[in-house]
Amino acid sequence: MSTTVPPSAPGGLPFDPAALADAEAAFRGAHPAFAETAIIDELRATEYGRLDERGDVYLDYTGGSLYAASQIDDHLRVLRDTTYGNPHSINPTSSASTVLVEQARAAVLRWFNAPEDEYACIFTPNATGALRLVGEAYPFGPDDTFLATFDNHNSVNGIREFARAHGARTAYVPLEAPDLRVNEGLLRRYLDEAAPARHKLFAYPAQSNFSGVKHSLDWIALAQERGWDVIVDCAAFVPTNRLDLSRVKPDFVPISFYKMFGYPTGLGALLARLPALERLERPWFSGGTVVAANVQGDLVVPLSGHALFEDGTVNYLGIPAIEIGLDHLERIGIDTISQRVAALCTWLLEALQELRHSDGSPATRIYGPATRDGRGGTISFNFLHPDGRMVDERFVDVIAAEHRISVRTGCFCNSGAGETAFSLSKDTLIGAEFADGMILDDYIRLIGMPTGGAVRVSLGLASNFADVHRFMHFATEFRDVTDIPADLPPRLAC
Numbered sequence: 459m460s461t462t463v464p465p466s467a468p469g470g471l472p473f474d475p476a477a478l479a480d481a482e483a484a485f486r487g488a489h490p491a492f493a494e495t496a497i498i499d500e501l502r503a504t505e506y507g508r509l510d511e512r513g514d515v516y517l518d519y520t521g522g523s524l525y526a527a528s529q530i531d532d533h534l535r536v537l538r539d540t541t542y543g544n545p546h547s548i549n550p551t552s553s554a555s556t557v558l559v560e561q562a563r564a565a566v567l568r569w570f571n572a573p574e575d576e577y578a579c580i581f582t583p584n585a586t587g588a589l590r591l592v593g594e595a596y597p598f599g600p601d602d603t604f605l606a607t608f609d610n611h612n613s614v615n616g617i618r619e620f621a622r623a624h625g626a627r628t629a630y631v632p633l634e635a636p637d638l639r640v641n642e643g644l645l646r647r648y649l650d651e652a653a654p655a656r657h658k659l660f661a662y663p664a665q666s667n668f669s670g671v672k673h674s675l676d677w678i679a680l681a682q683e684r685g686w687d688v689i690v691d692c693a694a695f696v697p698t699n700r701l702d703l704s705r706v707k708p709d710f711v712p713i714s715f716y717k718m719f720g721y722p723t724g725l726g727a728l729l730a731r732l733p734a735l736e737r738l739e740r741p742w743f744s745g746g747t748v749v750a751a752n753v754q755g756d757l758v759v760p761l762s763g764h765a766l767f768e769d770g771t772v773n774y775l776g777i778p779a780i781e782i783g784l785d786h787l788e789r790i791g792i793d794t795i796s797q798r799v800a801a802l803c804t805w806l807l808e809a810l811q812e813l814r815h816s817d818g819s820p821a822t823r824i825y826g827p828a829t830r831d832g833r834g835g836t837i838s839f840n841f842l843h844p845d846g847r848m849v850d851e852r853f854v855d856v857i858a859a860e861h862r863i864s865v866r867t868g869c870f871c872n873s874g875a876g877e878t879a880f881s882l883s884k885d886t887l888i889g890a891e892f893a894d895g896m897i898l899d900d901y902i903r904l905i906g907m908p909t910g911g912a913v914r915v916s917l918g919l920a921s922n923f924a925d926v927h928r929f930m931h932f933a934t935e936f937r938d939v940t941d942i943p944a945d946l947p948p949r950l951a952c
């Protein structure tokens with residue numbers, strides 16, 4: 459049995475290593491293919507040893523993945539061994555940077571199996587930066603449409619502001635409770651309705667950062683056949699799933715590298731199909747994006763391809779760490795990560811739903827599908843009191859910290875999925891104004907949310923059975939809880 463027993467008993471309940479060993483044996487018996495992911499148990503002890511040395515249970519992989527110790531060593535070696543200069547030049551140190559930046563670009567395209575004559579890889583600060591590039595340059599005009607699913611990160615929702623500023627129509631395809639999926643028949647209707655527009659942009663996530671639902675990649679062709687350009691937000695999908703851009707051909711794919719392999723932060727990419735990229739109209743020019751510019755003749759000659767979209771100097775010291783991270787993922791295997799996350803998620807979903815109070819009432823409410831089918835390793839839920847009220851998510855944070863457990867609480871920047879999960883109607887939201895002087899807590903009360911949001915557990919490349927088992931050990935703290943402290947900190951932002 460390769461599971462590391464935490465060094466100290468967490469939280470208020472006695473921790474029983476024998477119970478962990480028994481539970482892991484039963485889990486492995488039920489999921490024999492889990493043994494094929496043993497490489498992750500080995501790496502957990504070496505590359506990610508800091509987790510168990512400190513007794514940390516990390517369950518926020520959708521927030522950010524974890525880096526292996528060797529990624530940092532390898533990156534430091536690259537920086538120590540050679541001198542790198544600003545790549546906007548042709549001197550030797552500049553050329554050394556250019557070689558590594560272009561090598562990383564090619565490695566990213568290779569990772570996603572994206573043909574170089576079909577896709578460009580544009581380096582950005584993060585997935586949000588990639589989405590902003592599309593939003594601000596998409597040629598929206600009156601009669602054009604921006605369509606998005608309710609299930610989207612706010613960094614996608616923000617594109618509606620660019621659309622509206624150019625007079626375009628915006629629309630949302632709702633989710634269906636309780637599974638938080640999109641009805642495909644309804645989606646087709648939305649896609650068909652906007653037919654006459656010249657420019658139509660549709661955006662959805664390959665995997666929800668709220669519910670873990672995986673939305674169909676078949677929608678890409680479905681929309682493109684109807685004249686839409688398609689953004690598939692893959693920020694929460696690619697850390698644990700294979701994306702093959704030789705098989706599916708979204709026009710725009712935003713990602714963040716820290717979500718894939720933990721390090722470096724501050725770097726993401728926009729993978730863009732070349733014909734779609736050519737349709738974008740940049741609202742400005744800058745250093746790094748022009749062949750030539752002058753002030754007296756008002757001349758601007760823009761560069762093309764990825765260079766047109768990389769403003770100023772790229773993060774040339776950080777970018778080499780991307781190739782190191784991809785090599786690390788390659789050694790583990792993305793399919794191995796998928797398989798492991800699927801098995802652990804199945805166990806955790808069942809365990810959470812089986813958690814009951816002494817009177818037999820359910821102690822949790824899960825948002826999204828109740829089984830593992832068509833979902834990734836992200837689970838959002840609330841603990842319930844025995845009388846059915848929701849346990850304040852801030853109290854969950856307090857107890858989780860005592861157990862050294864890292865989870866996320868709130869609405870995870872996914873407004874539409876949160877609104878559906880908490881049954882907030884359009885009428886309620888239109889009627890509720892966020893008035894001057896209010897804080898988020900006042901607004902939550904005004905719209906009648908039962909608590910400030912959900913609890914999100916997400917699994918990733920270094921997750922092991924002990925993590926989910928310790929989480930369930932922590933979860934039992936909420937059995938039969940009827941009262942919580944009144945002095946929880948105010949909620950200031952979502």
Ligand SMILES: Cc1ncc(COP(=O)(O)O)c(C=O)c1O
Pocket residue numbers: 520521584585586587611613663665666667691692693694714726
């Ligand atoms: C689905 C999804 N899209 C976009 C983002 C934004 O990513 P970033 O904050 O790295 O820009 C996130 C972050 O959690 C996400 O989960």
